[in-house]
Amino acid sequence: MKNLKILALSILFLSGCSDKLLDVKNENTYTDETYFKTQTQFNESILATYAVFSHMGMMSREWYFIFDLLANEAERSSALVGTELQLTDYSFTNNNEDIVGLWASLYRMIFRANLALKVMETWQPGDDSEVALKAQYIAEAHWLRGFAYFNLVTNWGRVPLKMTYDDSKTNSAPRASVEEVWKVVESEFSLAIPDLPVAYPADQLGRATKGAAVGFLGKTYLFQKKYDQAAEQLVKLTAAPYTYALDPKYDHLFGEDNINTPEVIFAVNHTYTTSNTQYYMFGGQEGEDGKTFHTGRAQEYGFNDWENVTISNALVAAHKYNDPATGAAGYIDPRAKYTFYGATSNGGDTQYCDFCAAGPIKYPYDFYSNRYRKYEPYEFQKYTEAPMSGINTHVMRYADVLLMLAEANIEKASPNIPTAIGYINQVRNRPDVMAKNYPTTLTQTAAREAVRRERRIELAGEQVRWFDLNRWGIAKETLNAEHPAGPGQQPFLDKHVLLPIPIAERNSNPAIAADVAGDWN
Known part of the structure; x- marks a missing residue:
């Protein structure tokens, strides 16, 4: 993270040797039971859990493709192939690498949060400041576990609950009901609220705050249609x-x-x-590349760079609607010019590089195509140069x-x-x-x-619409209207409201294998 240093811990689990003469303890190796001794090390268990935000399926790359393409916030361009193309034409299966990565990373976040909660039990704080830090770290672990289960239940429905470190090391686990998972999510955010700070010093920005726990608890109620409770929290x-x-x-x-x-x-x-x-x-x-925390979005979406996708025509069109005050047709929302490059007629920004040394440049595709401006650096530089965005x-x-x-x-x-x-x-x-x-x-x-x-x-383009369409119950009708089935485009079916259980999970978890219908969910 930008101001919060993320460390990825590698815990080595030892196995005994049958020959006692060779059973010599290596003092340079650690287990979960021997490593965590100091405040710094207990903090590392939490930072390692935050590190999952950069893993496969998450925010360094796949997250924006999964939820922008599924919800038609972004559309394919000629450069889009394979795994991501399957998301936009709804041809993905239970072996789609992006979806598999998302599932694996959310459970990895749970595993690490469970480990953090386990090792915190051994911490004997030396003073009041450590007492407060221990409470904060425990609250952060609950928040992170709540975040993971929130995204599991909203995307897969019934999923296994692994609420302890030992549970996380067990492959076979049955799926809990949707109601049971939501109860866990509510509990996790509720447990996090009391001991999280309202704000952090500058060098700790990026950690979950009390406001983040309250906000996600309110969001959890909203997604369950518990509207009064949602309003009370939010x-x-x-x-x-x-x-x-x-x-x-x-x-x-x-x-x-x-x-x-x-x-x-x-x-x-x-x-x-x-x-x-x-x-x-x-x-x-x-690995060695992990000593960073940037994202590839700017280059992958950028019209002067890889341009794997464009902003969807439906999203551009949504910025033009009836005037809220008069009801007259053709009102263009002022946010259009901040969201995409395009023509004056649709409200898009018609030039880029406004703050470049050489001065503004006319957007070249304004009469026939629109491209994302949001999350791009093109007002300050002509190209992104590499997938290294710090936005x-x-x-x-x-x-x-x-x-x-x-x-x-x-x-x-x-x-x-x-x-x-x-x-x-x-x-x-x-x-x-x-x-x-x-x-x-x-x-x-x-x-x-x-x-x-x-x-x-x-x-727009913040990976929100997929969740909105599904909880409103209008995903199928909306997306089929925007993406009519035809050559190169499969229809959005009822099953697509939930993502498929990854085939690897079914192969390793017999309790799930016996509980999946139609090779999907």
Whole structure:
């Protein structure tokens, strides 16, 4: 992470030797029982759990492909082949490497959190500061385990629960019910809240805060349609002791200095080290290449670089809708120019390199194609040069919280539409956006339409839409309308709402093998 040094621990498990004459203890090797002795080492167990955010299927690379392509936030270009192409045309199977990597990394995060919780039991703090740190580290382990199970239950439904270190070392484990997994997620974030700090010093940014635990607990309730409980949690983030605020500049959220934005609830902090680590996201996360934490997104999405994908036509079109104030057709959302390069007619930015030494350059494809501007460095440099972006991945930010609050107020048993619209308009009133406001007199149906549109535009390309479409129950109808089946495009089927259980998991876990229907889930 940018300001939080990530260490990947390698714990060597020893086996005994039958010949006692040869059974000599190597003092230079460690086990989970012998290594953790000091505050620094206990901290390493937590940092190793955060390190999984850079692993296969996660934010260094596959995360953005999986959730942008599945949700049609991004579309294929001619460079897109193989594993990622399967995601956009819905031809992926239970052996898709990106999905397999996501499953494996989420369970690796659980394994490491379980290890951290186990070794914390042996820590005898030497003073009050260590007492507080021990409580914080335990809370962080619960938060990380909650994050992993949140993403497992939302993407796979019924999954195995491995709640201890010994459980994590056992292959065969049955799937728990969706309700049981959600209870664990609720418990993990609830356990994390009391002992996480509201904020960290500058050299510790990137760790989960109290606000991140409250935010994810609220999100957990929202995803279960427990709207009153969701609102009760999420509204806490709008008042003291929290100081979250919308960043005055939308652009600032997606630049290399966005670690300092007041809008971050939780972000994976990226940093680039040296040129010999630039391709670490292709499997080198815990070898010599692992001494970095950057992401390949800028180059892989960049129109002047690899351009594996483009922004989807449907997402571009979503930025043009009826004027919220007058109802007139053809209103273009001001965030279009910050989200994609394109033509004036669709609101896209028509030039790049505004801050380059040689001056602005006309965007060359404005009359026939649009490309992502968000998460790209093209306002400051013509090319990305290498996959070495240090732009942080937002996992939850304050605008997301406000829009979840709006949704909860729209959907709860006694809807509060004026309050909901107030939250939506607060997001639209960001100083450099100032989109037209919605009237507070909207019907519940119109307010629901407004918050769903707002989430799509405000959080475009932030790997949010896949989760939104599925929990709203409209993924199949929406994605088939945007991606009509035909040559090179398979339809989105009912089964695609959940990802397939990886074949490797079925092969190693007989309890799951007997519980998978239709070779899928």
